[in-house]
Amino acid sequence: MIELRDLAVRFGNTEAVRDLSLEVANDEWVMLIGPNGAGKTSVLRALCGLLPFDGDARVDGRDVRTFGRRELARLIAFVPQNPATPSELTVAEYVLLGRTPHLGYLGVDGRRDRRAVAHALERLDLFPFAERGLGSLSGGELQRVVLARALAQEAPILLLDEPTTSLDLGRQQQALELIDSLRSDGLTVLSTMHDLTLAGQYADRLVLLDRGTVVAEGAPKEVLSAANLAAYYGASVRIVSDDAGLFVLPTRR
Amino acid sequence: MAATVGSAETTVRARGVSRPWRFLAGAFLVGALLVGLGVGPVDIGVSAIVESALSHVPFLHVHSSLSSLDEAVLWQIRAPRVVLAAIVGGMLAIAGSSYQGVFHNPLADPYLLGVAAGSGLGATLAIAYGHVGHSGQLLPLSAFVGGLAAVGATYVLGRSAGSVRVVGSFVLAGVTVTLFLTAIQTFVQQQHSNTLRDVYAWILGGFSTANWSQVEVAAPYVAVSSIAIVLHRRMLDVLSVGDEEAASLGVNVPRLRLVLVIAATAGTAAAVSVSGLIAFVGIIVPHTIRLLVSTSYRAVVPLSFVVGAGFLVLADVLARTIVSPAELPIGVVTAFFGAPFFAVVLRSARTMR
Amino acid sequence: MLRRSLVLVAALAAILVPLAAAKPKAASFPVTIHAANGDVVIKSRPTRIISLSPTGTEDLFAVGAGSQVIAVDNDSDYPKNAPHTTLSGYTPNVEAIAGYNPDLVVVSNDIGGVVESLQSLHVTVLLEPAADNIAQAYDQIRQLGAATGHRAQSTKVVAGMEKALTKILRSVPKSNRHLTVYDELDPTYYSATSSTFIGRIFKLFGFKNIADAADTTHSGYPQLNAEYIVTSSPDIVVLADTVCCGQSAATVAARPGWGGIAAVKHGRVVAVNDDVASRWGPRIVDFARAVAAVARKS
Numbered sequence: 001m002i003e004l005r006d007l008a009v010r011f012g013n014t015e016a017v018r019d020l021s022l023e024v025a026n027d028e029w030v031m032l033i034g035p036n037g038a039g040k041t042s043v044l045r046a047l048c049g050l051l052p053f054d055g056d057a058r059v060d061g062r063d064v065r066t067f068g069r070r071e072l073a074r075l076i077a078f079v080p081q082n083p084a085t086p087s088e089l090t091v092a093e094y095v096l097l098g099r100t101p102h103l104g105y106l107g108v109d110g111r112r113d114r115r116a117v118a119h120a121l122e123r124l125d126l127f128p129f130a131e132r133g134l135g136s137l138s139g140g141e142l143q144r145v146v147l148a149r150a151l152a153q154e155a156p157i158l159l160l161d162e163p164t165t166s167l168d169l170g171r172q173q174q175a176l177e178l179i180d181s182l183r184s185d186g187l188t189v190l191s192t193m194h195d196l197t198l199a200g201q202y203a204d205r206l207v208l209l210d211r212g213t214v215v216a217e218g219a220p221k222e223v224l225s226a227a228n229l230a231a232y233y234g235a236s237v238r239i240v241s242d243d244a245g246l247f248v249l250p251t252r253r
Numbered sequence: 254m255a256a257t258v259g260s261a262e263t264t265v266r267a268r269g270v271s272r273p274w275r276f277l278a279g280a281f282l283v284g285a286l287l288v289g290l291g292v293g294p295v296d297i298g299v300s301a302i303v304e305s306a307l308s309h310v311p312f313l314h315v316h317s318s319l320s321s322l323d324e325a326v327l328w329q330i331r332a333p334r335v336v337l338a339a340i341v342g343g344m345l346a347i348a349g350s351s352y353q354g355v356f357h358n359p360l361a362d363p364y365l366l367g368v369a370a371g372s373g374l375g376a377t378l379a380i381a382y383g384h385v386g387h388s389g390q391l392l393p394l395s396a397f398v399g400g401l402a403a404v405g406a407t408y409v410l411g412r413s414a415g416s417v418r419v420v421g422s423f424v425l426a427g428v429t430v431t432l433f434l435t436a437i438q439t440f441v442q443q444q445h446s447n448t449l450r451d452v453y454a455w456i457l458g459g460f461s462t463a464n465w466s467q468v469e470v471a472a473p474y475v476a477v478s479s480i481a482i483v484l485h486r487r488m489l490d491v492l493s494v495g496d497e498e499a500a501s502l503g504v505n506v507p508r509l510r511l512v513l514v515i516a517a518t519a520g521t522a523a524a525v526s527v528s529g530l531i532a533f534v535g536i537i538v539p540h541t542i543r544l545l546v547s548t549s550y551r552a553v554v555p556l557s558f559v560v561g562a563g564f565l566v567l568a569d570v571l572a573r574t575i576v577s578p579a580e581l582p583i584g585v586v587t588a589f590f591g592a593p594f595f596a597v598v599l600r601s602a603r604t605m606r
Numbered sequence: 607m608l609r610r611s612l613v614l615v616a617a618l619a620a621i622l623v624p625l626a627a628a629k630p631k632a633a634s635f636p637v638t639i640h641a642a643n644g645d646v647v648i649k650s651r652p653t654r655i656i657s658l659s660p661t662g663t664e665d666l667f668a669v670g671a672g673s674q675v676i677a678v679d680n681d682s683d684y685p686k687n688a689p690h691t692t693l694s695g696y697t698p699n700v701e702a703i704a705g706y707n708p709d710l711v712v713v714s715n716d717i718g719g720v721v722e723s724l725q726s727l728h729v730t731v732l733l734e735p736a737a738d739n740i741a742q743a744y745d746q747i748r749q750l751g752a753a754t755g756h757r758a759q760s761t762k763v764v765a766g767m768e769k770a771l772t773k774i775l776r777s778v779p780k781s782n783r784h785l786t787v788y789d790e791l792d793p794t795y796y797s798a799t800s801s802t803f804i805g806r807i808f809k810l811f812g813f814k815n816i817a818d819a820a821d822t823t824h825s826g827y828p829q830l831n832a833e834y835i836v837t838s839s840p841d842i843v844v845l846a847d848t849v850c851c852g853q854s855a856a857t858v859a860a861r862p863g864w865g866g867i868a869a870v871k872h873g874r875v876v877a878v879n880d881d882v883a884s885r886w887g888p889r890i891v892d893f894a895r896a897v898a899a900v901a902r903k904s
Binding site for chain 2: 048049050069070071072073074076077078083085086088089093096097098100101103105106107108109153163215
Binding site: 272293294295321324325326329330331333380443446447448450451454459461462464465573575576578579580583 | 681694695696697792793794795796819820821822823828829830831832833834835836839850851861862863864865866880
């Protein structure tokens with residue numbers, strides 16, 4: 001259960017996030033959408049302790065700033081937009097890094113950790129790749145490896161910053177299906193999303209940000225309106241809703 | 254393909270040092286030590302060495318057949334030299350691997366943050382004002398303190414230059430401190446031109462005056478420093494995904510970096526204080542292990558020490574046999590192997606892409 | 607009237623002629639010196655001499671030209687009363703040198719083209735580089751004597767040195783002439799072979815220099831391996847690193863493994879002042895004397 005109240009993040013003189021309040025219930029998948037520079041990424045980074053902030057950010061009622069670094073990492077797994085994938089590490093080694101919050105400062109991985117890694121590899125269908133170097137994988141395979149590491153962290157909360165960046169349409173859908181399937185193990189997901197149609201198809205709730213604050217939130221069909229998108233994205237769209245779902249179609253004026 | 258989770262556990266294993274490599278590295282070091290002990294301008298046979306060694310073991314009542322002069326040569330001159338070369342070589346290599354992990358740069362060497370310039374200045378001041386040449390306690394102490402002070406200055410400068418998270422600012426601070434201290438050193442040398450040869454000889458590095466007291470002085474620092482780095486080898490792997498991601502995995506990156514830099518620097522400063530500035534070891538050895546064994550620091554760190562030790566022992570053997578009974582500065586030997594090595598690395602890196 | 611003038615002239619002649627004959631100065635200049643920088647003409651007796659060479663300084667004062675020296679470089683520390691300045695012989699500043707308005711400058715090396723620079727300012731320069739052998743050392747003393755108007759004195763100095771050296775050599779019994787010697791330049795075991803100036807002095811005694819076998823690169827100054835020195839067990843150890851690096855007979859005996867070498871056992875470790883061991887002036891006699899003192903010990 002994530003609660004953000006009057007969250008503010010400042011970079012020098014610029015306010016990236018201001019007066020931001022939102023809640024994510026357990027096992028919910030909430031997506032943050034909004035135009036470039038709306039502050040979506042900053043919200044995620046503040047929540048997992050990578051950015052200083054003012055205001056309230058709580059997980060299960062406790063201020064995130066009161067958690068120790070490792071403790072917080074056992075609670076929240078963060079996948080950045082462009083994760084570093086050192087080409088010399090093997091898939092198994094990279095996924096094993098996800099166990100870092102569970103090991104002591106100088107601890108060595110044990111059976112429990114290896115089992116978590118094996119579980120993650122299995123879930124993401126990566127066993128054939130276990131001993132391969134990251135440098136030899138395709139974009140789609142790397143995406144799965146990155147998710148596997150987050151999974152190995154065994155954290156109940158997953159923060160994803162643009163999880164479909166640089167993936168083709170097929171891979172985008174695969175990635176989102178994958179994340180959706182992981183939720184069955186009990187996972188709260190907060191992610192940012194560029195593609196509005198996909199956001200509408202997978203999210204339980206959407207939160208629309210503009211210039212650092214929440215301007216609309218609710219079920220996808222409530223948030224994704226031509227009026228909203230015109231007002232905040234400055235985009236001209238047509239919303240089509242049928243049995244297959246909700247679609248945001250750009251129209252040329 | 255579906256493997257059960259049980260057997261999967263065995264495939265999921267981070268590459269530590271596999272058994273064959275452990276054996277190979279160990280054999281390399283032991284071989285190097287034996288060669289170092291057996292080779293020299295004075296011909297002492299292997300059986301005589303073994304006999305002499307055993308004669309020092311109590312209760313065995315083995316008598317050495319060597320003359321007292323040869324005994325002195327073997328155990329007072331040659332043995333401490335081999336041991337010192339081993340611990341200095343191991344330290345420089347492991348410190349190099351540690352710096353490479355901390356700064357995400359496979360070509361970082363243990364002198365990156367100013368240890369070389371600081372020690373050099375300390376040594377120059379001791380030679381110019383302390384009238385000690387290479388003997389006495391003043392020179393190693395001065396070099397040690399100089400090395401630490403330089404890195405301290407680099408740290409302070411790098412921190413004040415911006416966010417501690419920015420690795421580049423430390424490297425730049427290191428360059429600044431190095432240039433500044435080197436300029437001071439040059440000035441002092443010019444003022445005391447009679448020190449030129451002594452300082453130059455020290456900078457080139459060498460073990461020509463190695464003795465057991467130097468080993469006693471350097472060993473504790475090297476031991477503590479190396480053990481600290483070995484314990485942190487897994488953390489060095491975590492650093493390879495960058496500061497931000499490492500932090501999101503629960504690592505206190507600035508503190509980890511500080512601990513590793515302190516450990517590597519203290520050990521390097523101690524090594525430099527007894528052996529001068531020996532170049533290339535800190536880069537050649539870890540990189541060779543990366544190419545041959547594994548890029549994971551779980552392997553690179555411990556193997557660097559073992560292989561670095563053996564490497565420098567062999568380099569020292571060359572330094573004292575090529576123009577025997579004269580000596581070559583060891584910096585010449587390591588550089589002579591370093592330059593072609595870089596060429597090979599560059600070539601193989603290109604073909605790997 | 608005429609008689610009185612004649613007497614005056616005779617009286618004046620009686621005074622002046624012997625004076626003119628007694629003063630050698632008037633006949634000594636101009637003089638041509640065959641120095642290392644070619645033939646240098648010294649037009650008149652120099653009275654504002656600058657020496658940038660410690661050995662040159664010693665030579666000048668030895669031949670009696672000390673009062674004509676106005677400045678010496680910062681490494682010239684002998685004799686003590688030489689006019690010490692901060693001029694450097696290694697990084698000579700031509701302007702600073704010229705600022706003294708010298709009429710003769712003595713240097714031992716031509717770093718940075720200082721010879722030509724000074725000559726372009728019409729300053730007379732004598733280049734007297736490190737001597738290769740003792741004959742050259744004598745020659746330099748004679749040159750400086752001629753250049754400063756002390757030719758006779760310089761001849762006396764050289765003769766005195768030759769005599770002293772002969773006496774010192776004779777003082778070492780023939781039985782001790784074959785001894786082996788190790789000359790230590792610094793505590794990392796750099797040594798000087800028989801092809802060096804100091805090595806030739808050892809050769810005069812007939813000693814064998816252990817550094818000779820080690821000089822595969824013919825540099826004259828090889829760095830020896832400690833093992834080699836110890837097993838060679840030299841009969842004589844000459845320490846030239848006493849001032850710079852605090853070495854002495856005691857420190858040598860304390861070195862691990864060195865206690866057993868012949869020089870230590872028979873008390874033939876001689877500590878020589880670094881400068882005395884590295885210059886090629888009149889004090890080479892002192893050097894030879896110190897070496898002979900230990901060579902005589904049995």
